[in-house]
Amino acid sequence: MTTRSREARLLYEQLRALEQQAREARSRAGCRYSRREVVQALAKPPYGRRIGDQRISDWVPTRDKEPKVPSDRSSDDVLALVRLWSSWAGESVNERHWRNLLEQAQPVRVLRTVPAGPGRPVREFTDPFTLAVHEAIDGDGASGLPLLPLYVERQHDRWLADVVNGLVARSAGQPGGVLAVLVGESSTGKTRACWEALNLLPPDWQLVLPLVPSPTEALIAALAEITPRTVLWLDEIHRFLSGDRGEQAAAHLREVLSDPRRGPLLVLGTTWPDLWADLVKPREDGDRGDPHAQARALLTGKHFRVPDTFEDTDVPELRRRAAADGRLKEALEQGEPGRITQYLAGGRALIHRYETATALQRALIESAMDVRRLGHDTPFPRILLEASIRHYLSAHQYDLVADGDIEHALAELSQPSRGIRGPLTPVTFRGPGGPRVLTDDVRLADYLDQHGRKERRTKAPPAGLWDALVDHAARDSLIALAGAARDRGHLRIALRLLAAGVEAGVPGAAVAGAQFLEEEERPEEALLWCLPLAEAGNIAAMEQVASLVEATRPDVAVAWHKKAAEAGGTYGWLLAGMLLCRAGAFADAELCFRRAAHAGVHGGHGELAHLLQKAGRTEEALVHLQQEAEASGGYAVAETAALMRQRGDNGLTVLAWLLFRAAEEGSKDWVGIPWAEHALIRHLAMDAVLRTRLWSLVDDEGQDSAARRYVSALLGYVEGLAKGDCREKDTDTPEALRQQGRLTEALVLYRKEADTGRRDAVAQVAALYEQLGRPSEALAWYRRAVAGGDPEVIPQLARLMTAAVGPDATFDWLKSCADRHGEKDYPDQRSAVAELLRIAGRTDEALTWLRRASWTGDPYAWRQYAELLEAAGRTEDAQDLRRYGWEPNGEISKPWSAAPPVVQRLGHARTAED
Template sequence: MTTRSREARLLYEQLRALEQQARQARRRAGGRYSRREVIQALAKPPYERRVGDQRISDWVPTGDKEPKVPSDRSSDDVLALVRLWSSWAGESVNERHWRNLLEQAQPVRVLRTMSTGPGRPVREFTDPFTLAVHEAIDGGGASGLPLLPLYVERQHDRWLADVVNGLVTRSAGQPGGALAVLVGESSTGKTRACWEALSLLPPDWRLVLPLVPSPAEALIAALTEITPRTVLWLDEIHRFLSGDRGEQAAAHLQEVLNDPRRGPLLVLGTTWPDLWADLVKPREDGDRGDPHAQARALLTRRYYRVPDTFEDTDVPELRRLAASDGRLREALEQGEPGRITQYLAGGRALIDRYETATALQRALIESAMDVRRLGHDTPLPRILLEASISHYLSADQYDLVADGDIERALAKLSEPARGIRGPLTPVTFREPGGPRVLTDDIRLADYLDQHGRKKRRTKTPPTGLWDALMDHASRDSLIALAEAARDRGHLRIATRLLAAGVEAGVPGAAVAAAQFLEEEERPDEALLWCLPLAEAGNVAAMNRVAGLMEATRPDVAVAWHKKAAEAGETHGWLYAGMLLRRAGGFEEAEICFRRAADTGVHGGHGELAYLLQQAGRTEEALVHLQQEAEASGGYAVVETAALMRERGDSGLTVLAWLLPRAAEEGSKDWVGIPWAEHALIRHVAMDALLRSRLCSLVDEEGQDDAVRRTLTALLALAEELAKGDRQEKDTDTPEALRQQGRLAEALGQYQKEADAGRRDAVAHVAALHEQLGRPSEALAWYRRAAEGGDPEVVPQIARLMTAAVGPDETFDWLKSSADHRGEEGDPDQRAAVAEVLRIAGRTDEALAWLRRASQTGDPYAWRQYAELLEAAGRPEDAQGMRRYGWEPCGEISKPWSAVPEACSASVSGCSDVAQSQN
């Protein structure tokens, strides 16, 4: 072992000791122990690792043979071996301890980073267009111009340079990973900026561009092989983090970025603002699941917004370079002010070609726009566009389309102009050294794609487009298209799209179908979709079956949760424990919670602590509650502080534990309730002696100014809390003034609060104006409240506006405002306006309005439509709407079945299967 580190010796000795414990425990239990039995046990669930005898003998040799340090790639096999030996020895597993041992035992990094990994050296990438940098206009045929226009460094370039340089300079001895995503509209220079950043890297760095078989799958595969000093090129990063494998890819990427053995690693990404917002949008109450939880955790605070236009400070350098590059000069002279990159990428030219296209060409472009905004990935199957155009032309126009016209229209649209690609271009590929191969797929120009998302956002897709999608959409887009159909209330179409995905072998389609049907309250049919997969070993399907069983057969649900946990979905231990606890099986629940805690499941220690506390085992409970609080923060911090005080810990002891929790919470830009800060302030407020001691620290000579400021602020908040809620006792609050009849004074205070940004104060201002007999001022403030997203003021607006301008103008304004809020992701006003219309006796108008909102993509409108039918005395229609949805034409769908096709021939047999589980 002279050539190995002390850490390598420690790993070997602890492995040997653990094996000895396992051997002795087996023999005490009357069993046998041999390496062959170890290998056979590792090959079975829950381990399922193929580890040969030779490898174990290398790591833990017998006799005088020199042990070998397990490689990085063997770490999962070693951990499986540790779990097995620990299980036989009756010991719990501290995975963090063993992972640290494995990492520290590795040879020094310099020796490990010299091997080549996936990808190619950065210096070999000399063609920017292979990395999807936009081609630029040709500069009017001028000769001698470089491949790309001369580059003007802007603020986002400087941010990106700081990320890259920071990673490179700390690569010697301080490995790590960095993710940098540029977020901006199409053709604002995002990909070009990433291309320029590559020049900052040393020449021995490599670049990986994962795309095949799909971006997410390719990324997952690349991450298993990634080596230090690598760039991951994730242009259009939403493609890699969406879909069935997107969350897995995000979680894996986060893990690799945090793994010091894999760094330095640079991940460069780009995306559009609306797609970025979808990936990072927090889950809200009432949302159907949290489809991007891992992506949100990965991306938050790792981006920079690229502006649409050049700043004034960038223009002098732009003018200087324009003297040497005619393309820049033309963009300055002829483009819209500041929109230089858009002009260079041909954005204006593409819009001109779209707006002046023939009817057939426009039909092809608009069908591509609609297909993309409904969720279809790029590229688009040509047959899909051809099948769609009849729905974008009048009957007479379509009758005039002759043989060969579509071919000629696509050829015309693919023609480059001024050096940039056309609106619709065929997708080609070329193997190294081989000829260019033309495919049957088509790509819509990015600029037109984004233009269509904005300009056609409120357009209802043609009814027949859904039929074309069901027949010709790409298999990898079927789940996303099903979600778009469901958002619009087209439940039958959503089911058919998911069924097509299952038939085409799309990963996750059956589980998605089951989840969809469960959420639409069709659990029996949902079970038929996922039960066969679960029985075949699909972990996601096991989770879904367990969830479906929880209400009716909790014992079966527990079994499925355990199966999923043993197969790697460790949250199953937590869910099984909760069900067992609810059923009174406390001993089994404790075992499950301990398994959850040991495998690092969020909430595992907390649930175990709660169970132990119920059993009166307070000391044990506190240990686990502290672990939960220190690992995850949140409300566990409040509970831990309370339990420490209940145990009799001194105020200083609790304070010493709380201070690091509050500091950690502050360093993470905490989103949500700052529980650690809340617990800290409340703890100080509850302990007068502690406050006195802290006051003496503030007054202490030589005290650090920063510490003094922090303590002063803490004491001020604690003193205020200790005195009670002064808001309720204060006679000078605006609400107190209003109750005393001092309306003018209350109005003045509420108006100051509204002007300072307090949103709920706006409606109070409006109400006070009305009380004071000022209806026009009240109306203006109520409208301001509505525009700020307050749906509760809609009836007041309707009442005051009707009196002022009449009902028609009133409802036109209300609907326009509600539509605007709905497009911005706040649909509450639509429900309020629909209810006002119904009360006014305009039910048919309300229903038509909600129908249009649903058809254009409002995911809440079709459910509001059903509620309005119920309120209007049409319960059967309401029930049919909720159960079956409606067709794109606006009619409530006739009854349909979601039984899988494989079950259709023997529905009774399938029902028996479902009933046996229920």
Template structure:
């Protein structure tokens, strides 16, 4: 018997066995079984397949005749038959297993040969849970359900299908690599969508899941051996592109995706929105480093946002499938606001378990929630949670915890319920071909992780938790945890965490400590941390030492910048050149700046141009300014246009150079300052002859009407700019009407502007209402301005609201508004409210409010606290607060040493005040 015949026989035998199970189950239940009943059941929902007895008899003959192999076109009918028989037999359906059986039973197809690369054939991945697809609720224990709920295709699925199908269709003659990342909150269906997309790949494709020894290292290793027709599975892609080797992994992946010899290659990824933003946020001017340059270049434009909830357009198909799948029916009925996938993934069940947990179980969960929101990596050391629970229990509760109770509680929390994992589950790994290995780490369920971030965002972590983190946090989390401590003003704790990182050998911990101390105004202490590393050859430390010495020892700083540059940090040439130029050593500065420009360092050409211009070498300066402007845009465009005019270039020549830059800036649309637009307007405003020549184009025959309108509007705008006044000069502007006492008319116009989104118009409407004696309307508009983020209206709100409702209600409203904006990263309102409270004689109330805001994570509140102390005349406390921060329990810290651990052990300990 041939191999293919054996595979066809295997399909037949398994179909025959499944039918027999269905027949016996029906008989035990007192129900009849016949092929006629099978045909009738297949014709009804959820199957909807018209399959005759002849077809079933071909695949599963009742006599001894040889069964026929189902054709490709019949595969869906066979799968429907499998689902029906499984349902009657009370069995779950492994659809990937049956699809593989059907495919293997088909006549042999000739596939192109290729060297075997990493991974396994995609058809061998039959268990979605091995790829971290969330297990779903069990639908009340209904039998015969597929492994995963029936799938509702949504807009992100169609986008992903276009990506995959496009790649597969081009693969025969045009190898290419494609990256597609789904970005969405926890349990919104990202990983399931990627799983469904795998079904679109031909069976000869391979799937690679790089994880060991670490995601980034595994990815780098896999990319070295990758072969065409491979899919890379990068679920939670931030794990692969962050950390010490994340940038190296991103660079390698970019290279492979652009290598035609490696294609076709599909890379599927998922991540959360906040983590995506961290990877793609642009480098800011003044940043000394760019921690995610390669990741940003790799990822930008390669994602699709998965919505948190089902859209209205998705609901009809969801309702249709819910009639056939009780899990979907339950999620449709119970999932709030269209959050279907979250409910299916067990979100509600997890919340129920958390809310009904024992005191000990709840302490374990909440400590995990707090540790995660403070920045700890996903694997949580079990000993860390055990050391933390005492701070989440009362003294009496903790005294009652007996030996074995914690282990028992963790075991219960790891148990799956209703088809989904428990709140806290052990972290395991498995080497290829080896047994599953249990680690000493646990993982908090994603849904509870996000629930904790939202529900506990206003709760200060227990003071004792910070000590537990210093003693037991995972080594790779120390730097992130130190940043969280610093945000809360716990400066001593932040340095202890960084010291623990240094002691544990965490790369970058000492440099992070030096940067922290430098930014807190302690450069001498910072030098103690990074100088030994710099002398040992650490490039980042060299740059930090150089930066620390720029103000006091610029000659030494130049030497260190040069060392860093020679070691591969191109920005060292730029900083050395700038310092040398400032010192008047122009020849040496030119050498360094040329090295920076040659290395492609951002700002290198511009700084070199400034030096050359200073030396009167205008032509050379212009060449480099143009290179900077054409490569990076920005203010260099304005400077280039000005220098071209200074050189005597005609207006048309400058305009011809500016227009391509304007088109490029329009395509980028990055939300920054539109410097090209500024340069273009300025150039036109300075050249009346050029404007006149452009006006003549408006009157030429054959010009497009839209072109005429746009050019006319542009020139009218620039004419006003040239006059130095862009404000309309007629008397019908709202401001003109207001100045002439026509307040009601001005109010109408300002309201129209406010309704179109102009923020300053809201304040004008409020002020006009107040002028007209309409106090309540004025207050409502001032409050609207405050809700829009304007802190300058708080005194007006305090004045009007206090008179109407009293000071307590007023300050409650103001603090609530400021808290909401503080959570979004806008601190100015808190400062304004604190100052109003001080003026009202309620300084202690303001301090308590700021202290609470700081302990819950507002990175600005502890500095505002120091400012308020100073304004209240408590200078010594203010100075101590700025220098030492405060303790997690809420008191200003006593002086503490900032010396690194090695110095303290040697006994050369200086207090920060020495």
């Protein structure tokens, strides 16, 4: 035996016990068991390991001889053996346990070099609660239960296992990084699944948990030092990718994941569906900026949705596990059908405690719910709740609150029940080897947080809560809270929150204030917010100042763009060059574009090429246009091909270049117009000689058959295009049938398209039914179109529905539907319904409805309210609302000053000329 004989013996005994379980299970199933069958099974998928009978006999001898300790190189073979025996025995595999056994059984040897990067070995994380896995109910005091309930693998676990195993398997050959995010409601098992996935990692991997001083800053710092064979734990990933530096963190993480020198790297994340949607939502026309462009690029396609309930296929294994774990059994018997993880995490118990709480306790919980849904990060200062509760109690109830009552209520709410934390718990931390330290922050239970977002989404936060947030919110949440205030039309409050951020030294608060004022068409005041910061060297402020003075002082804007570029700003040289072009300073513009192109700025080579082309410097222009096309694709490809033809390049030369671009475009899953493909088709359509030469290649029997088919199809299409025959001539399309008066046939085809998910086809079906004189069926399909988010058909629906059920029922249904879709970012439905209400003479009803929609956070409702006021002849009120917003009680705000806090304190104004 080796110097670790005890650990080696433990490994042998557990392997022998597992083999015996597999043998007995095979026997019960009427199957034969032998080591030869084991060897054969290991050689097949999913194991693919060639392990001889002799090696198995060395590790688990069949006769009375000393077992050998598997070497490091054999660890993967042993794990494959464990997986096979476990599957035969009907057991799940705790790979972390087996990897630890294997490592501990090795002889004592020189310690491996400890990685220089951040984090600790994965095997040292033995407490799941340090990684925010939910504690489980205690099973009515049953003894001997493990920390966590027995685990049942589900579909998202299998997806996650494929991601992790794939990374580990290829780490020796082509190391890289992978990101996997589980998206699901609270207490559905996301973090537990990630914890179980750690079992799949070899024991020499590190785990990094970036939290201090803030999640975003800690992530940026960790990425600068990250080493290969690291797992980055980003539970609640929205905390890391939001806020002032969230985009910087997302961009840095994208860079690290794509760097083979930093891999293998595994990034595990979780988040809730609505927060995920905020991070990946595409930018739309009219949006204020694109706050999550980097996060969207990082996250899109990297997630798996965790269902709220157990699928029917999971229940048999769940029942088998429940026989050995009373907590699972209780969840099966007493919980809602399928909602096992929620019951285990105490979700129902938390709701019960909330619903049966005293008035003071309920006020504390509801103020915490509102603070969170308005955008405050978790945890939050306890003093914020204490300052808020008066607005959640009646005057009489608040008068009865005695000294010490709040302290007592918080203490009761923090008490655990059945092994899970209470609704509101104080935040503590413990340094390495140090005592537990109690902070002044509190945390709302996740389950109640999500419950509050759903149940209170239509309730307006008390007006006094906004004042409490200005005075007591955590500094890192002030910008997010300002955004929530602005979405609701509370412009004065939004600016107060940003001013509080400036005074607290929050990075980005002053620039955010300037952007806010610029977008609200108050550029002079916006300049006061960002000019001092720009003069101090802040790049974002420099860019903001340049943007503010572009229209009135383009020469000053050019100077600021150049300063920003010299300080490290991305687009400064490009924007300066564009302004100089407009002013006719082409020589200076050329110098700026060259610097932008040299820095690799998107569009730099393209703008330079256009300038050179206008100056008649075609050869130079073509060089830069090609570089733009090869780096960024897009329209530059078509422009380059046109310029190559204009220069007189051979058709085959242009074709060869375009083919490379088309191949690159296809390999990158190009979204939008396939410019390279269009340019390729156009080039062939313009060159009959080239098409003839390509047809000769198609006729060459020596060519690859797949290539011949592709070229043949392409040339056939292009020939038709060249002859003008590629117009739509199919008389069997639904629109063509409709134009021919064949309405019934068109209806059949449109219904098929609607059933496959084509949204505009639903409205076509409704219109055809109406045209055929079948109003009831038309009404049903118009309702389906509106329910699917289509606002264009609302007038038609209102007309038919009013005739069928009357105006009151019609507008009640329309408002309900528009409210639902307003929350899903279809505000045009609310606008359309509000306009119909106004036309029907129900303006006050429309205004009340839009005011309530604004309370839910619809960022368009208060602006639609202003439009409705203007249409009703209340022009002055509409103008005041647009400029000053309104108060939480619904009154239009009085004029307020937008001077920045520094100016207010010093009592003087600062202008751009300073």
